[in-house]
Amino acid sequence: MNTTISNNGLPLLPQAPGNQANGAAAGSNNAATDAPASVPGKDDSVRLTDSARALQDAARVDGQSAIDTKRVEKIRQAIADGSYQVNPAAIADKMIALDAQIAGPAKP
Incomplete structure (x- = not known):
């Protein structure tokens, strides 16, 4: 081909x-x-891997976009008026959890 x-x-x-x-x-x-x-040609085709299908499905939420536009607007407004507060401890905890997930299980 x-x-x-x-x-x-x-x-x-x-x-x-x-x-x-x-x-x-x-x-x-x-x-x-x-x-x-x-x-x-007519024999051309595209095959998605299981991972690609899972990503497509994850992007859909009941047929809607995965982006919560109301929440985005609420955060945008909070940033604009100066009331948005960052929780550095929560961000650090999530970064550590992501790092552990990427690294995989600890080897003995």
């Missing part, structure tokens, strides 16, 4: 000699080089 990557309108970078795709001169301003080399 061949995969074609479009340049999305970005300028093409010059390629090393002997490494030019499809025999076209790299870096030329020819309209043909801006077009994809081939059209994706």
